[in-house]
Amino acid sequence: MKLEKKYTSLASIIKKHKVANISAVEACFSILSTGKKIDKQCSERLSDFRLSEGRFMVLVLLFEYKMLTPQEIATLSGVTKPTITSLINSLVKDELVNKTDAPVDGRKINITLTHKGQVLIHKIFKDHSRWIASITQNLTDSEIETLIGILNKMFQLKED
Structure with missing residues (x-):
């Protein structure tokens, strides 16, 4: 290395x-x-595809859950709501997602994929997932398990 x-x-x-x-x-x-x-x-x-990892994550979550609030997207992706708001606004600008008022509570916003967003995520999701998996293609299943175990063990560090 x-x-x-x-x-x-x-x-x-x-x-x-x-x-x-x-x-x-x-x-x-x-x-x-x-x-x-x-x-x-x-x-x-x-x-x-004019995507960052954050923008991709929003699209993947909407692909899976169909409709989410910004807070739900923030929770599922592990980032702050202001970060998600920025990502959503950029995706709206690029016509990849829609923002609509929630029918029950007009203060809430629902986020959904546009047709253009659906086409894009369908185009790249499987290929990108396979690429992620290919990173460990030279390892056996046993070596992958060992690697995961070692990395988990490393992060059981004592807090100072």
Whole structure:
């Protein structure tokens, strides 16, 4: 795994000063470099459709649930309501989603896919999902289970 330049430089300095286990440092930097590479490729793939990961997530949630409020979208995607509001507004501008007043409570807004949004998400959802799965294509099922176990174990860190 080729580390990003900043991690190579930092690892070299840490190794020189012998302040931490260099293998542990390089393992962490490998994870960070891999994550950044995945994020970059994901961003590039989605940008072909004028989507960010956040905008894609909104479309996927609407594809699955058909109609949601901004608060429900924020909860399901794990981001703040102001972030979702911004994403929804950009999707409305691009005619991918509709905003309508809820019939029971006019203070609430329902978000749904437009026909254009449905066509787009149907076009890219399966392919993008398969691409995500392909990231681990060189691993066996057992290795994937081990990787998940290791990553989960790493994040059971003690809080300082």
